Amino acid sequence: MLRAIVIGYGNPSRQDDGVGHYVADKIDQLYNNQIDVLICHQLGIELVETIKDYDVVIFVDAHAGERSTNLEITMLESIYSTSAFTHFVKPNSLIALTENLYRKKPKAFLVSINGYNFDFGTEFSPETQKWADIAVKEILKLIDQS
C-alpha cells in the first residue's frame, strides 16, 4: 500500500504564513487513518529519517511575492542547494539528502498557497483561506493519482 505524508510548515503566528499548518491539520482531521501528517515551523535535516519511509511526500507552504497564481503544485526534483548559515532545509534539498543518504527517492510535491498578509496574528486573509481549502482537495487528488 502506498504510504503518503503531508508536511505543513510555516509560522502560525504570522497570519497567512501558517497556511501550511492549516492544510496539514485539515487533512489530518479528514483522513486521520489513511494519510500521515507532520506539522512544523520549518524543515530540518532530521526529516530525512521520516521521509525515507514514504512513497509520496507533499510539502505545504505559503508563498509570497510577485507570483500570479494562488495555488501552485510543483513536482520536486532531487536537488540539493547549500545554505550559508540557516538551519532551514529546502524541500528539494530534503529529497536530495534522502536519496543520497538512504538511496530512497519518494515522489515529492510542493503545494504552495499565495499569502497576502504576513503580519502578526493567526487569521488568514480571505483569499488564502479560500485557496487553502481548495489545496486540501488538490492534495487528496495528488495522492490518489500517485
Added chain:
Amino acid sequence: MAKKIAIEPVTRIEGHARITINLGDDGKVENAYFHVDQFRGFEKFSEGRMYYEMIQITPRICGICPVSHHLAAAKACDAIIGVTIPRTATLLRELMHMGQMIQSHSMHFFHLAGPDLLFSFDADPAIRNVAGIIKVNPDLALKAVKLRKFGQEVIQHLGTKKVHPVFAVPGGVNSALSEEKRDIIYSQIDEIASYILKGISLAKHWVEDNMDIIKNFAVFPSGYMGLVKDGALELYDGQVRLVDKDGNLLEQFDGSDYLKYIGEHVEDWSYLKFPFYRKMGYPEGVYRVGPLARLNVAERISTPMANEEFKKFKEIGNGKPVEGTLWYHYARLIEDLYAIERLKEILDDPDILSTDIRADSLQLGSQGVGCLEAPRGTLFHHYQVDEGGRLTKVNLIIASGHNNWSMSKSVYEVAKKYVDGNNLTEGMLNRVEAAIRAHDPCLSCSTHALGQMPIAIEIYDSNGKLLNKIMRG
C-alpha cells in the same frame, strides 16, 4: 487612525543579514561590517497580551531554539507569580533544554560547520556542504541526522511537539514524565554520546591539521558572559558571570538584575543592538556569549567526560580566556557532550518520575525576568505587567544580539586578513561567512522578526562603488 507597520518579506527562517566590505585605493580591506536588516517586532506585538501567553508566543520567534524561549518565558512567568517551582518540574524543564542543546549544537557542527572543516574553506562550494559529506562520509552524515533527531524526540516526548512544545507553564510543567518515555530516551544515551565523541575526535583532528588558521582567524580580546552554578558550566539556572579579556571576574549577578549591568548600544547601520557591560561603556565593555564564552567563564564542568575535554580546552588559553573564534566549534561539542551526560544524570534522578510538577500561586507581581543559556548564548526575557496581568513592557535580549559586536569584529578581522579586492576568490568570502557561522547566529531571534536570510556580501571600492555582490540562500 490605527497605524500599521508592514514587515516584508516574511517567511520563517533566520532573518536578513548583510556583510559589507569596503576596500581602499590599494584594493585592501579598510573596514567591514555585519548588518542585520530586520525589524524588531515581537516586543511591541506582545504588549497588551496576558503574561502567561508568552510561554507559547515567544517560541514562535524561532524554529530552531523555541525551547529556549519557551523556558525563559516560563521562568519569567514563575517570577511574576512569585513561585519556586517543584524540583521535578525544574528537572523536566532542564531535560527538555538538554534535548534542545543536543539537537541545536549537533546540527550546527555537522550541518553548518562540518563542511568547512572536512573540505577546507577553499573547497569547491558544490561539494562543501552536507551533500558533499554524504558522498565522502555517509556514516558521519547519518550520525548527524540521528543526533538532531534524538534531541528533537526528547523535546517531543516532553512537549508533544518537536518545534513549539506545549510543556512549561507558570509554576512548573503540565505533564509528568512516564516511565516508558524515560526508558525510551535512556536507551539511546550511549549511542548518542558515542556520536558526539566522534564529532569531538573529528574536530580535534581538524585542529591538529589547521592550527595555523585557528591562530590567525578572528582572534581578539573581549569580555565573556555566561551562567555558572558553583563555578561550573550551567545552561538552565545559576548566576550570570561576566569576566574581562584576561578572565578576571567583573560581575556575578542574578539574571533578574541584568539591567544594572547590561546596556544596549545602537548603531545606525544595523537593527540589531550591541549589548555591553554598563560600567565599562561601549565599546570597551563589549563581551561574547555562547559556547566559547561559557567555557571561558566556567571553572569546571560538572559531568566527567565533558570535564576532561574542558581541561584540554582550558590549556589552549594557558589560564587566560580562549580568544580564537574558531574555538567556538570545539567548545560547542564539549557542551554537546555535557548535555548528553547531564541528560543521563537527570533521568537517573529518583525524583524524575514524580507527579509533583506544579506550584500554584494567587500572587501577581509587577514584573519577572527569565534567564537561561540558549544554545547561542545568554537569553533574557523581561516582562512588566499591570494589575490584571496584561503585559505593559517586554524586553528580550537574545544570544545572537549579545554576540553582535563579536560577529562584526570577526568579519572585519577575517576580511582584513584574507580578502584581497584585487584577486577575489570564493574561498576568501567563505572565510568571512565562516567567521559569522562560528557564532551560529539566529537572526530571527536576535531581531525578534522572521524573514528569509539570504546573506549578501557586498564589496565596495574606495569611491563607494559596488564592485561585487554575492547572495547566499
